[in-house]
Amino acid sequence: MQKKIIELFTDGGCRGNPGMGAWGACLRLAGQEKVLWGFVPETTNNRMELTAALRGLEALKRPSVVRVVSDSRYLRDGMTQWLAGWQRRGWRTAGGDAVKNQDIWEPLAAMAARHEIQWEWVRGHSGHIENERVDALLNLVMDRYAAGRQVQEGEGWL
Numbered sequence: 001m002q003k004k005i006i007e008l009f010t011d012g013g014c015r016g017n018p019g020m021g022a023w024g025a026c027l028r029l030a031g032q033e034k035v036l037w038g039f040v041p042e043t044t045n046n047r048m049e050l051t052a053a054l055r056g057l058e059a060l061k062r063p064s065v066v067r068v069v070s071d072s073r074y075l076r077d078g079m080t081q082w083l084a085g086w087q088r089r090g091w092r093t094a095g096g097d098a099v100k101n102q103d104i105w106e107p108l109a110a111m112a113a114r115h116e117i118q119w120e121w122v123r124g125h126s127g128h129i130e131n132e133r134v135d136a137l138l139n140l141v142m143d144r145y146a147a148g149r150q151v152q153e154g155e156g157w158l
Contacts, residue, residue, distance in 0.1 A: 005065050005066070006060065007029070008025060008027050009025065009028070009134050010053045010069070010070045010072075010134060011023065011070065011138055012048025012050070012138065013048055013138050014043060015146075017044055018042055019043075021042075022038060023049070023052035024134040024138040025059075026137075027056055034155060035156060036052075036055050036059060036154070037153070037154055038141070038151070038154070039141050039142065039153075041149040041150065046072070046101060050104040050105065051104060052070070052134070054107055056068070058111055059155075060115065063114050063115055064115050067117075067118045067120060068119050068120065069120045069122055069130060070120070072121070073121055075119070078105065079108075079117075080119050
């Protein structure tokens with residue numbers, strides 16, 4: 001029996017970098033979708049990209065086969081090329097510097113270890129339908145929560 005693949009489409013962004021930011025994630029299995037989102041008053045693009053993937057994986061109730069689709073090379077390369085080295089070096093880069101965003105990379109690595117994951121990069125703003133949807137979601141979240149300037153998270157449609 002072939003395993004069912006859960007698709008996880010993620011995006012994160014900021015207005016200003018650093019600046020106010022948001023992330024969006026869409027989980028899809030067998031035609032059903034769950035949408036997750038969050039807002040942070042002061043953050044970076046990279047932190048939002050990582051948070052989108054982390055929150056999406058945290059939403060899965062059991063170990064799964066997951067295809068994570070993101071327009072972040074930082075996320076994809078971190079998970080597929082750099083992570084093992086960082087862990088081996090005690091969360092240091094090859095140059096000896098502390099890994100940026102370690103506070104998100106560590107739980108993301110732990111979540112990813114529970115699943116069988118294919119990390120896929122897509123070019124942002126290139127017409128990839130799901131990437132455009134999560135990008136639109138995070139922009140809507142920033143529009144909605146910018147005035148309140150408080151951390152917000154939710155699921156479902158806004």
